[in-house]
Structure formats: structure tokens, C-alpha cells
Amino acid sequence: MSAPRNRRAGRPSEGVLTRDLILLTALKVLNRTGPDKFTMAALAGGLGVKPPALYHHVGRRGDILAGMREYVTAGIDTSVFSVLPWREAVAVWARSYRAAFAAHPYAIALLATLPVTGARRTLTMYEQTARGFREAGWPEDEVVNSIVALENFILGSALDAVAPADMFDAGDFAEEVPVFDAAVRARAWADRHASPADQAFEAGLAAMIDGLEARRKVLAAGA
Structure with a gap:
């Protein structure tokens, strides 16, 4: 037919x-x-x-956008919060979060400022993440601030993951910025097994987790 x-x-x-x-x-x-x-x-x-x-x-269009966000965030691993210590769980969660949005980089600009109202899977992801923070001893009024701080870093890293490899190539101006140019070249040689974007992400993630854990301890001591 x-x-x-x-x-x-x-x-x-x-x-x-x-x-x-x-x-x-x-x-x-x-x-x-x-x-x-x-x-x-x-x-x-x-x-x-x-x-x-x-x-x-x-x-409506808003319903489609909410559904798209659910598909993207479905790749974020929150199960780790129930089986791993907080530091390890956050690291796994953050890596999976970055990978989910790096696969759809345009979704960052379109979805990152979209309210989560109506996105059940996304809300479930936040619920499980928030539970992981609370069970690790985070004060209730600091949970969302900490998650958002991590998200801001992760989403920027997801964009960096799909940026051109020569992002920081000084080209003809290398002699005018010798310190920066040398630092860029040193990073390229530092770890041949990881891309520059991955190196930056892991360094930033470690710093974020260390800083948040230190803040949690200070807040706990004050309480």
C-alpha cells in the first residue's frame, strides 16, 4: 500500500x-x-x-520543555546517595550530571532557567539528592544552596566538555601572553589520558567538594 x-x-x-x-x-x-x-x-x-x-x-510548549528536561536528567545517578559516603556520592552524581547535559549542550540554555514545576522525574532527582545531603548532616536551609552551587559549576563544565580543543590557543599572540601560553601547553602535557576539559572538571569538582565539606563542618560546629 x-x-x-x-x-x-x-x-x-x-x-x-x-x-x-x-x-x-x-x-x-x-x-x-x-x-x-x-x-x-x-x-x-x-x-x-x-x-x-x-x-x-x-x-503546551512548556510541557514539552519540562518533558525534555526529564529525559536529560534521567541520566543523572542519584542512587549513589543511598550506598556511598557523601563525598563519593556527590562526585558520582556530579559526573553523571555533567555527562547528561554534555550530550545535549543546547539544553543548558533552554532548560537551566526553566522552573521544575510539572517535571516529576526531575523533582524526584532533586528529592533523592536533597535526602543525600540531609542524611550527611547538612542543615535544611543550606541544602538547596549547596546543590545549586554544584549545578552552576557542573553546567559550565558541561559546556566546556563540548568546546573546541583549541579553546585557549593564543595563536599569533602567544609571545604577548607567555605565562598564559606556557600554562596552556603545560596542561596539555600534564595528563595525556584525560582531555583538558576533564582535567579542569575534576580539579574543580575536588575543590568544590572539599570546600562544601569544610563549610558543612563549620555550620555543624556553629549549630
């Missing part, structure tokens, strides 16, 4: 659209177009349907 005339072969009809298909396609479209050109029309085009069909399955 030939494909219906109102759509091209290989494209889904409105009847076979599912929420999962729409959200997965949305991430693919976002990765291809970037946040500025990510529209409902672009998503509908990626699915081979008209925009009204999307609203029937996933609701």
Missing part, C-alpha cells in the same frame, strides 16, 4: 505520535537547531506533522 498523500513515507502520522517520540525528537531538533531556532513549528517539521498534533499529545 502506498503512503498517504498528505504525508511523506517514513514520517509518523498524527495517530502514531507518542509522548516519548515527541520528546526524543524534540531533543534531536534542539541539538540540530540550537535554542534560538527551537520552535513548535520546527519540532512538528521534524516529526512530519502539523503543530496542532503536538498539543494533543503533550500540551
Whole structure:
């Protein structure tokens, strides 16, 4: 049987659209177009349907964005908070968080400032993370501040993970910035088994965890 005339072969009809298909396609479209050109029309085009069909399955644009965030954050490992000491658990959580967003770097600009209202999986991720902090002795009013501080570092590191390898190449101006140029070259030779972005992330993560743990102890002593 030939494909219906109102759509091209290989494209889904409105009847076979599912929420999962729409959200997965949305991430693919976002990765291809970037946040500025990510529209409902672009998503509908990626699915081979008209925009009204999307609203029937996933609701408004905000609902689609919330669903996209859930797909991205599903890759964040929070199970470690129930089996590992806080320092080790935070390190595993942070690495998985970075990897999840590095796979969809455009999602950072589009989703990082989106309220979590309605994103059940994302809220569950935060619940498990917050429990890990509380069980490690963090004061309740410091839990969110600490998580957000880590998130700010992690999301910046996720962007760095997909930045060009020659990000800090001074080029023709190397002689004018000799100290910086030497430092860049020294980093390249420091660890041949890890990318510069990974080296920076691990150094920053260790510093963040050390600093937060020191702060927790100070707060506990004050309490």
C-alpha cells in the first residue's frame, strides 16, 4: 500500500505520535537547531506533522520543555546517595550530571532557567539528592544552596566538555601572553589520558567538594 498523500513515507502520522517520540525528537531538533531556532513549528517539521498534533499529545510548549528536561536528567545517578559516603556520592552524581547535559549542550540554555514545576522525574532527582545531603548532616536551609552551587559549576563544565580543543590557543599572540601560553601547553602535557576539559572538571569538582565539606563542618560546629 502506498503512503498517504498528505504525508511523506517514513514520517509518523498524527495517530502514531507518542509522548516519548515527541520528546526524543524534540531533543534531536534542539541539538540540530540550537535554542534560538527551537520552535513548535520546527519540532512538528521534524516529526512530519502539523503543530496542532503536538498539543494533543503533550500540551503546551512548556510541557514539552519540562518533558525534555526529564529525559536529560534521567541520566543523572542519584542512587549513589543511598550506598556511598557523601563525598563519593556527590562526585558520582556530579559526573553523571555533567555527562547528561554534555550530550545535549543546547539544553543548558533552554532548560537551566526553566522552573521544575510539572517535571516529576526531575523533582524526584532533586528529592533523592536533597535526602543525600540531609542524611550527611547538612542543615535544611543550606541544602538547596549547596546543590545549586554544584549545578552552576557542573553546567559550565558541561559546556566546556563540548568546546573546541583549541579553546585557549593564543595563536599569533602567544609571545604577548607567555605565562598564559606556557600554562596552556603545560596542561596539555600534564595528563595525556584525560582531555583538558576533564582535567579542569575534576580539579574543580575536588575543590568544590572539599570546600562544601569544610563549610558543612563549620555550620555543624556553629549549630
